[in-house]
Amino acid sequence: MNRNRPVETHWMPGATRLFNLVIALLNSDGPRSVEWVLANVDGYQHDNDDSARRQLSRDRRDLAALGVHIGGTDELSLDPAQTFLPDIEFTDAEAAVIAAASHWAQSSGMHHAAQSAYAKLAAAGMQHRISTGEVAIPAIPDHTDLDGDSFDAIFRALDNGLVLSFNYYPSLVDTPQERRLEPWAFGAQDGLTYVTGFDPDRAAQRTFRLARIDSVVALPEFSQYPRPEGTPQQLIAQGLARSRQMVTATVEFPDDGAWELRRLTDDNGQIGPVERTWFVRTAAAYAPHVIVTSPPDLVADVVAVLKEAVK
Structure with a gap:
């Protein structure tokens, strides 16, 4: 379960200064002089003017390595059109094709990478259903890092009506519980990623956040309880409400x-x-x-x- 646990986040030294520089140039009405940058952008206020100029030169090289190119010598400018990728939008049909392609990639070298990509697409808002081609758009993605075999087990169980077995962690400090589930849907709700279905041991619907499970296995057992009507988002919302979560x-x-x-x-x-x-x-x-x-x-x-x- 270690890969699904929080880790300490470190802010790279100098990152704030780089952000300040980019934001200052993006928000300007025209080019800014080097003198203006050194005087107004937080992080360049050195006692020695030469030191500040060398810092600015190093920062420009670092940003260029990241694809952010600041033009000019004495007058600095930043063209958003050349710096940032355009917004990417998919029609429902295009989104379904992408999800299906990542789901059904069969190459041994790409299989787990495709499954991981599909999971990230689903968490970011793309939910594919084989039978209907339905796509739903929820909110901000949840961080999950299940291994490829676990994702493969979830999708195989959904496609073939199999029972899942996995470890469930009620909290980060609890001993994991072994649980079973006849899965109905996989997707995101309010930025968090879930799998929901019928729990045969508790005879009721149960919904599990992916960041709280691991070691998922598709058992050689067919699901017995019929899947209710509804979209994946509706089934997940229903499961969360019923469990009073x-x-x-x-x-x-x-x-x-x-x-x-x-x-x-x-x-x-x-x-x-x-x-x-x-x-x-x-x-x-x-x-x-x-x-x-x-x-x-x-x-x-x-x-x-x-x-x-x-x-």
């Missing part, structure tokens, strides 16, 4: 930060409904830049995660 919380932001949660908060300071486990972990990760004030049981869950983290 969706919550609405009230939060406060004492300072800047926690932008992932801030963008989801309405004018009344409420977030939701969102998936409970995701919210608890995310709120704990952003502490103290976000404070959960209600409901009490959700506050208690966040506090429990923070206490566990400092042990």
Whole structure:
């Protein structure tokens, strides 16, 4: 499960200065002089003017290596059309073809890479159904890193009506549980990626976030419970609602930060409904830049995660 666990994020030294330079040139009405850049772009205020100019020259080379070319010698400019790729849009038919191609790639050298690509497309908003060619567009992608064999097992079980077996981690500190599922749908909901279906051991629908499972195997057993009507997104939303995993919380932001949660908060300071486990972990990760004030049981869950983290 290690590859599905959070890792510490490091900000590359100098990255802020590079971003500042690019943003300053993109937002200008025309070329900017080197003197203007050194005086106004944060990160170039050196005591020695020669040092600042050398830093700017190095930064231009670093950006050029990344495909961001700043033109000019004394007057600097940045052409967005030559710097950034154009927006890519797909029709439903084109999206279905791409999803199908990645799903059905059979080359031994490309099979797992194609499955991984399909998973990323699905998490980013592309959900392919073989029978209907349906494509659904949800929100921001969830981070999942299941191995290729696990993705292959999920798709094989969906296509052939087989039962899945996998390890499920209720939280990052819990011992995994061995679970079984007759899968109905795979896709993204509110930026998080799930597989939902019928749990034969609990005789009810269950929905699992992919970031909480691993070691997925398609068993040589056929599903017995019929798949209900509905799109993948509808089935996932239904499963989350039935399992009471969706919550609405009230939060406060004492300072800047926690932008992932801030963008989801309405004018009344409420977030939701969102998936409970995701919210608890995310709120704990952003502490103290976000404070959960209600409901009490959700506050208690966040506090429990923070206490566990400092042990």
